[in-house]
Amino acid sequence: MAAIGIDYGTSNSEVVYFDGQEHHFIKLDPAMHEANKIRSSVFIYYEHELPRPPVPVIEAKVAQIKRAITEQIDKAKESYYEAQDPREQQVYSDKISELRSQFHNLPELQRRAIELLLKDMTVQDLSLQQLVETGKFAFGEEGFKRYLKTPEKGRLIYSPKNFLGASLVAGQQQAFVGMIAKQLAFFRESAEQQLQQTVDTAVIGRPVKFHGTRGQEGNSQAIDIMQQAAHKAGFKHVEFLEEPIAAAYKIEQTLDKATNTLVVDIGGGTTDICCIRLSPDKQGDLDRQQDVLSVTGTRLGGMECDKNLIVKSIAPTMGLGQLMFNGLPVPPTYYSDMCAVDNIPKLDHFFSDDYGLEIAQTRCMVKDPSLILRLQTVQEEKLSARLVNSSRLAKELLSSKDAITLPLHYIEADYDVNINLDDLNRSMLSWLRRVKSLVTECLQKSAEQPEMLFITGGMSLSPIVKKELQEVMLPDLPLLEGDAFNSVCEGLAIQAHKLT
DSSP states (O other): OEEEEEEEOOSEEEEEEEOOEEEEEOOOOTTTTTTTEEEOEEEOOSSSSOOOOHHHHHHHHHHHHHHHHHHHHHHHHOOOOOOOOOOOOOHHHHEEEEEEEEOOOOHHHHHHHHHHHHHOGGGSSSSSSHHHHHSSEEEEHHHHHHHHHOGGGGEEEGGGGGGGTTTOOHHHHHHHHHHHHHHHHHHHHHHHHTTSSOOOEEEEOOOOSSSSSSHHHHHHHHHHHHHHHHTTTOOEEEEEEEEEEEEEEHHTTTTTOOEEEEEEEEEOOOOOOOOOOOOGTTOOOOOOOOGGGEEESSSOOHHHHHHHHHIIIEEETTTOOOTTTSSSSSOOOHHHHHHHHHHHHHHHHSSSSSHHHHHHHHHBBBOOOHHHHHHHHHHHTTHHHHHHHHHHHHHHHTTTEEEEEEEEESSSSTTEEEHHHHHHHHHHHHHHHHHHHHHHHHHHHHHSSOOOEEEGGGGGOHHHHHHHIIIIOOOOBBBBOTTTTHHHHHHHHHHHHHHH
């Protein structure tokens, strides 16, 4: 039996097995350059027809058809009594008999109801729970490519992890259990195939605070969903470890003496920070909570930067800031709603027909309607996830370039947006202030001061982030070099090995 570490991230996920000496990275997505990384997004789709509507919906449609038949019977009766000719009366009598036969033919009524429902139904009409229970799943680049090619065939959940601590309406919680169970089962089966042994134990990374606004209640809900999903995926034993602490366990292997370390983990959806006592003498200890000096975290990750960059640098080319003929600005909420890929209710509202009509009306009220047309295209063709992904690529390119031209030709032919490093800096200002405030909070809560700094997570590769934390905020702390992308999962695998 083997135990694995699972870094279930906002943007990407990873699985690692540690045999006590060496880390083994499980290949999850051969379509990616780094096959051990896989997009955390899920595309749930239908190749052919949509599923049969739920029984209550069919029953409601049958009742509607019956009401229409009853009205026809009443009209036929009126015509029968008004008719003077016996032959004409017979025609209406036959019509009444035929309609009564239709009224009582339940199988035929149900068939007609289903046919009418499917005729007008789209994927967006299905509840998330029904989608999870009846749709096909595509993960990683395969899923994202399917979404880009046929967005109308399914639904892309850009980051399932971001919803775990949120307020979920009836059925959504179990929908996420089912969805994440599919992902975790895929991870477990991939590990078993490559390790050639049964995998029944996992240590799964968790943020200090899951994405959401419900405090401890949201955190408890998120852990409960993950626990249920892991057991449904076939894991018999599951434990959770806060991600910055997992990263600390990995870098502890590089130390030759006891060292208090500040770990700053900035991922796609959350920023988590801990100050922890590390020592090569404690590497075999299973419970290390007594060594954690302080820990803080919040829903503040790289995705916020992606959305901020859209609002600051792309949205103005889509009409943000324009004045309407009545002197009022184009509603800025259009653009924040457009970016809400981590908020299902808000994104559903943005993609609704009513919202599209409102944008179309606004387009008729501005001097340059061509800019609003770009926004309208994103709304009508449901391109929000693709736009956020483009912004993420722009952010990554600006880590090594001073300026780029971002092609958005899937919105409009020859539509390019020029973005430079100053634009990125401005879009990140408020975000960075909040990250630094979180670091300050962690340092103030710690009874002992750190001697070393370790920055991990995808955003740690940003020169802007590194400069602000290392040179501006913490210039006196030596930087521990380490793997920004793999340290969390490697630490989770170390903890998993201890369980065996």
